[in-house]
Amino acid sequence: MGRVYNFSAGPSMLPESVLNKAAAEMLDYEGTGTSVMEMSHRSKAFQGIIDSAEALVREIYKVPDNYKVLFLQGGASTQFAAIPLNFMNGTGKADYIITGRWANQAFKEAKKYGDVVAAASSEDKTYTYIPKTTRESFRDDIDYVYYCMNNTIYGTTFKYIPDTGDIPLIADVSSCFFSEPLDISKFAMVYGGAQKNVAPAGLVIAIIREDMLGHARDYTPTMLDYKIHADNGSMYNTPPCYTIYMCKLVLEWIKSIGGLDAMKARNEAKAKILYDYLDSSKLFKGTVVKEDRSLMNVPFVIGDKDMEAKFIAEATEAGFINLKGHKTVGGMRASIYNAMPIEGVEKLVEFMKKFEEANS
Numbered sequence: 001m002g003r004v005y006n007f008s009a010g011p012s013m014l015p016e017s018v019l020n021k022a023a024a025e026m027l028d029y030e031g032t033g034t035s036v037m038e039m040s041h042r043s044k045a046f047q048g049i050i051d052s053a054e055a056l057v058r059e060i061y062k063v064p065d066n067y068k069v070l071f072l073q074g075g076a077s078t079q080f081a082a083i084p085l086n087f088m089n090g091t092g093k094a095d096y097i098i099t100g101r102w103a104n105q106a107f108k109e110a111k112k113y114g115d116v117v118a119a120a121s122s123e124d125k126t127y128t129y130i131p132k133t134t135r136e137s138f139r140d141d142i143d144y145v146y147y148c149m150n151n152t153i154y155g156t157t158f159k160y161i162p163d164t165g166d167i168p169l170i171a172d173v174s175s176c177f178f179s180e181p182l183d184i185s186k187f188a189m190v191y192g193g194a195q196k197n198v199a200p201a202g203l204v205i206a207i208i209r210e211d212m213l214g215h216a217r218d219y220t221p222t223m224l225d226y227k228i229h230a231d232n233g234s235m236y237n238t239p240p241c242y243t244i245y246m247c248k249l250v251l252e253w254i255k256s257i258g259g260l261d262a263m264k265a266r267n268e269a270k271a272k273i274l275y276d277y278l279d280s281s282k283l284f285k286g287t288v289v290k291e292d293r294s295l296m297n298v299p300f301v302i303g304d305k306d307m308e309a310k311f312i313a314e315a316t317e318a319g320f321i322n323l324k325g326h327k328t329v330g331g332m333r334a335s336i337y338n339a340m341p342i343e344g345v346e347k348l349v350e351f352m353k354k355f356e357e358a359n360s
């Protein structure tokens with residue numbers, strides 16, 4: 001079988017050129033005679049890899065100099081606890097915007113550590129829209145505001161950066177990482193799991209403003225203290241070396257196609273093909289209000305469970321895999337991250353049109 005179009009929400013597709021490069025370098029990385037998998041993380045060769053990865057993050061996102069770039073483990077989910085432990089240490093209060101499953105899990109975790117409230121939520125309409133917030137939505141005396149920028153399961157995305165005044169703003173960008181330009185200076189921290197858009201699983205990248213560091217609670221596990229990782233160049237312990245190497249290759253690929261402006265244009269063009277069809281189809285329907293639609297995750301339904309199962313089975317057979325929606329939403333979801341080629345979306349839409357003709 002050749003390669004299929006993989007619409008998985010994560011881990012997800014990687015650019016084919018990146019996989020080819022990794023394959024070519026598998027046995028002998030740049031004349032070292034070893035694979036990156038076999039290298040000491042204290043070697044000169046690996047130091048070069050992690051330094052390049054960091055430099056590329058800084059260049060591609062135009063990260064201001066007063067921010068640290070950290071390569072961490074434990075997934076985005078571990079940061080749900082690390083964030084309050086590191087940052088909820090002034091008044092012990094924080095406000096969360098609840099826009100779906102991941103924001104909710106972060107919210108629940110933070111509640112273990114302090115006075116945490118939902119400043120806004122779209123739960124009333126099953127997270128099919130993004131609540132509008134203003135500075136007045138948030139309490140005055142809180143340590144930070146937290147939100148999830150792109151909601152992987154529900155397919156919504158923030159088209160605005162919440163105004164929090166002087167209050168530090170923290171965003172989970174796992175499923176929209178490096179998908180379009182982002183003004184990092186508006187944030188105290190942005191972070192994401194790499195397995196959606198940047199690398200294989202096993203890596204979290206966190207970009208943190210320096211003044212936020214050094215205030216962790218004294219009982220914070222050493223491995224969750226961001227300052228420890230910042231002071232040790234993300235190598236306090238053994239980092240996920242191979243995943244960091246893959247991240248470097250993906251970032252080189254993003255740079256080679258023109259950086260985040262080009263990536264955004266590509267992603268908009270791709271998403272438009274699918275959304276335009278969903279808007280015209282009599283069989284398939286998008287589930288999210290138009291103005292808050294994600295460029296990355298596109299949930300849609302038929303509304304008839306048997307017909308949906310038939311569609312997913314036939315699509316899989318035709319080489320469009322992982323289209324089944326998240327178990328909490330049902331229906332279908334096409335995740336069309338950076339690495340999904342435009343042909344993948346064009347061919348999926350062709351397939352959907354044929355399915356609609358055959359089943360109406």
Ligand SMILES: *Cc1c(COP(=O)(O)O)cnc(C)c1O
Nearest residue numbers: 075076077102152172174175193
């Ligand atoms: C996938 C995802 C997570 C969870 O990531 P893990 O690395 O599995 O912990 C958190 N937030 C968002 C937005 C996600 O898409």
